[in-house]
Amino acid sequence: MASPAASSPVPVSATARLDAASDETLTGEAVALDVQPLGFFLRAAGCLIDMVAGILLLIAGSLLLSVLVASGTIPDSAFRIGVIVLLVAVTVAIPTAVETLSRGRSLGRWAVGGRIVRVDGGAPGFRQALIRALAGVLELWFTLGGLAAIVGMFTPRAQRLGDLLAGTACERTRTRPLPTAAPGIPPGMEAWAAVADVSRLPDRLAARMAQFVRGADALEPAARARVAAGLADAVRPYVAPLPAADPETLVRAAAAVRRDREYRALILENERAAALTPTSGA
Structure with a gap:
């Protein structure tokens, strides 16, 4: 998210909403989920792994058919039919079945840490998997991934043509680790923390x-006060309501509130990713 200017607090919120819109997933209940789409190059790597696996299956199946024909187990006329069935199975049937049963996973996406989800955040079903597989015949196999790469470069979530037709996208499944423990809300700031709005804090400023909070105790008093005053001046335009507190207390309180809310968001994201993972009995 781009860091908005401190001198214009009103456009800050508008800019933040616009920047976040391309990465948010809106559920059917109109709840915005802060999920991370899988990047273009990781998607390409996962797709390449899946295509290599498919080619290996085609080679193995073709060799098996050749052996069966050579041994007289099946007639020569059945070889062409077998090749056609093998092509349909590798390019459409197997990808559809794997994606449906694994709820959006495949060998390649498992390797790069991705999963196909619906645009509302839910797990894809048979219809979405079939549409993606059918579109993949054109954009992946006939054009060797060229069409998928061109479309993916110009879509916000690196979606390929099959994703656009099926209403799906690829998100990360390897979520960020939960943040390490940090000092809590300073004494006397609990009431303010319950109603504080720190969502407009730029990521760099929050970092x-x-x-500062982690290393403040190791600073000289003069340097500590100087750094806290500078940070407090930068924080004030992004915090509402503004508490009547000294600079260091303000910085510590805002940092604690931001961390607590990020912690809860990461827990919800981990729980949602776990809910999409198929159980062993599925």
Whole structure:
């Protein structure tokens, strides 16, 4: 998210909403999920792994058919039929079945840490998997991934043509680790923390605040007060309501509130990723 200017707090919120819109997943209940789409190059790597696996299956199946024909187990006329069935199985049937049963996973996506989900955040079904597989025949196999790459470069979530037709996208399944423990809300700031709005804090400023909180005790008093005052001046335009607190207390309180809310968001994201993972009995 781009860091908005401190001198214009009103456009800050508008800019933040616009920047976040391309990465948010809106559920059917109109709840925005902060999920991370899988990047273009990781998607390409996963797709390449899946295509290599498919080619290996085609080679193995063709060799098996050749052996059966050579041994007289099946007639020569059945070889062409077998090749056609093998092509349909590798390019459409197997990808559809794997994606449906694994709820959006495949060998390649498992390797790069991705999963196909619906645009509302739910697991894809048979219809979405079939549409993606049928579109993949054109954009992956006939064009060797060229069409998928061109479409993916110009879509916000690196979606290929099959994703656009099926209403799906690929998200990361390897979520960020939960943040390490940090000092809590300073005494006397609990009431303010319950109603504080720190969502407009830029990521870089939040990182500087967290770094200061972790290392403040090791600073000289004069340097500590100077750094806290500078951070507090940068924080004030992004915090509402503004508490009546000294600079260091303000920075510590804002950092603690931001961390607690990120912690809860990561827990919900991990729980949602776990809910999409098929159980052993599925």
